[in-house]
Amino acid sequence: MLSRKQLQRYSRQIMLPQIGEAGQEKLSNARVLMVGLGGLGSPAALYLAAAGVGELHLVDGDKVEISNLQRQVLYKTNHREKDKAQVAAQQLTAANPEIRLHAHCRMADEGWLTDLFSQQSFDLVLDCTDNLDIRHSINRVCRAHKIPVVMASVRGFSGQLVSFDFRTQASPCYACLFPPAVEASDLPEAENCSTVGVIGPALGMMGSAQALEAIKFLVGxxxxxxxxxxxxxxxxxxxxxxxxxxxxxxxxxx
Ligand SMILES: [Zn+2]
Incomplete structure (x- = not known):
């Protein structure tokens, strides 16, 4: 049952026939892991927190730098040198104190993800990183633990978005599309926002699209x-x- 406060806060989406009170309850009961709280993770996390996703786990090992602020809309100038995951959790709590937030100030390597998924169940993972090794790790670990994943990336003016539902037997995976070995030899080393540049609102589009897909996944x-x-x-x-x-x-x- 939704509380009066929840009915009020989420009224504009509850009135949508596609969501309704049943959909809102599914969002409130959901536990979502977000890997990467940069240009994609910022808008995605803001929308998921605002929509009332019950529990968000935020993973990022970086600290806020001035050059992040052109696109990472969770952070303000006075957050420089603070842990992104920590600041993000504070900002999202301020946006919506009704949800639970967990900050993980570290990189998401394969061993850590495997441990986390063995301890707790997650309904969905959002891959918002710009690191191909981590993306392949997320792909493998989510597949092994049968957790759906929404992945996005942006280079320059071009964005990509793809989702996999590893709860289904015959799901393809990210490596079907971009096998790790081919990708590594095709791209110059460590190509990401810091080496090729990126336009902020393109990340806003793709991060928002990830939040949309996440809401659809969670509501059914x-x-x-x-x-x-x-x-x-x-x-x-x-x-x-x-x-x-x-x-x-x-x-x-x-
Ligand atoms: Zn595959």
Missing amino acids: LPVSSLNRLQLFEAASLEWRALSLAENSTCPVCG
Whole structure:
């Protein structure tokens, strides 16, 4: 049962037939892990907290730098040199004191993720990192623990979004699409926002899209990025979608 306060706070989404009180209860009962609290994680976390996702775990090992503020909208100038996960938890608590927040001030390596998932169940993971090794770790660990994942990335003006539901037997995975070995040799070393640049609102679009897909997953609505690579071009404002199939030569699930 939703409280009076919850009915009031979430009234504008509860009045949507796609959500309603039943959908809001699902959001309130959900536990979500967010890896990366930068340009994607900032808007995604703000929207999920505002929507009343009951428990958010925030993972980031970085501290706030002045060069982050062009796109990482959770942080203010006076947060410089503070732990991102800690500041993010404070900001999100201020936005919505009704939800539970857990800050993990560390990088999400494979061993740590495996331990965490063995201790607690999660309904969904959002991959908001710009690190390919961590993305592949998230892919493997979420697949092993049958946890759905929403992944996004942005380079320059181009965004990508894709989701996998590892609760289903025949789900493809991120490595079907981008096998780790190919990716490593195709890209120059450590290519990310710090080396190639990125336009802030493109991250805002993709992070917001991750929050949308997360809400759909949690409420039980159809997820448009499920097994579909959604590509966004900020220059032309155009979206394209490519359907994915399981890849029998995939090093992770083939
Ligand atoms: Zn695969």
